[in-house]
Amino acid sequence: MQQHAPRPSGPTGDGDNIIETRGLTKEFLGFVAVRDVNLKVKRHTIHALIGPNGAGKTTVFNLLTKFLRPTSGSIHFNGVDVTRTAPADMAGQGMVRSFQISSVFSHLTVLENVRVALQRPLGISFHFWKPRRTLHPLHERADELIEWVGLTPYRDVNAGELSYGRKRALEFATTLALEPEMLLLDEPMAGLGHEDIHRISSLIKRVAANRTVLMVEHNLSVVADLSDTITVLTRGSVLAEGDYAAVSTNPSVREAYIGGVHA
Template sequence: MSDYIIETSGLTKSFKGFTAVNGVDLRIRRGAIHALIGPNGAGKTTCFNLITKFLEPSEGRILYKGEDITRMKPADIARLGMVRSFQISATFPHLTVLENVRVALQRPLGTAFFFWRSETSLDGLNDRAMQLLDEVGLAEFAGAQAASLSYGRKRALELATTVALDPEVLLLDEPTSGMGREDIERITSLIKRVAVNRTILMVEHNLSVVSELSDRITVLARGQILAEGSYLEVSSNPEVVDAYMGSGHA
């Protein structure tokens, strides 16, 4: 078994003559927290969308646990155990916090999203749902509508629902975007917790979050890999300082 759970080879995406991602070879080690960073326009979001199959590559291959997933659909990728969150919180606003987690918990039972079933048929999921809410600090909000939560707590709920799907690989798109310091600290702590026995690939602008969480960092610039390594290694790389840290983008 390979040490790498996700591998890309020559990953390329062109849009009408503009190459957003150009020949990217990524290797994401099992059990690691791997960050993808770079200045605006570096291609990191496009690369992220290619790996999660929300975009089709122009060239190259994507392997997941050694299997070629280059032409698979996003739903098929999720069934294999690779689940992504989005930069914009994706919850059901008019369901309660508890109900949001219960919906996610249905998938492994083979009853996913059977909204017409009696509500009592889902009561067996309550204990696990409450456990997940407790883990993300939302147990006291279980009966509240998701729409009533603060932004930071909505992101915590999204993490709970994502973890409820029991992913092997969790892909996080700007998990602390738009948050104040207190919420950033809460989400950073949550990510550490859910990373146990999982692999995480994240796109993140906040360098303090990157430095605290990441085992390995890939820096993109102009659609290509500029540097890879630990935070100490990439932050002291003159090319990275010039292209990323010196650009004024945090």
């Protein structure tokens, strides 16, 4: 069976940018956590959002994924203003996020987890009264996704029995089942060992071949190996942006962030 994740259908938007923020600002009781952030993420690239603790990267991520509402500014996805769009509606528009903590159904098998995700776009997620055989047509696509993330040997294993790294791989399969145009990842390497980091890094590269990936990450070496563009935040504002070579040699970045990573 050929391992591939088909290119998602959907709107292409205007220009090269799939998502763009304009003057994005978030205040909490007078404290400005994010200030006037203008972010542009190019289609079919891996874009990393990095910064020291308290830099505002998680707040920006939560604003982009609609878990927070901005105090001012706007968010545009595929050329459409989605600033006030509800989080649940963003998946239907092609933008899906993953969480820092693995979020799979531990009591279900790998196959069942992926099958549940496949049911959602079909509107049959809660048709529990139907015979199980009615779900068999989903198995072929589920098996394709399971193979694509390297979990075929664990197809019938309960997700709770998987290693943490394989749970993250399963998350990728369930996320891709939604056919997202853009995938937002919250520290995808957190808690992983060296072998699992390599596995997930490879998956991210494969995902970005025909999708866009925006990731929040504190691991500089991971960002260096993966990202086409890096945006560095500090104190809620953009400090620098560019490829790794440009960002890593920026004196302000080294002072504010890179030196702290190795401390």
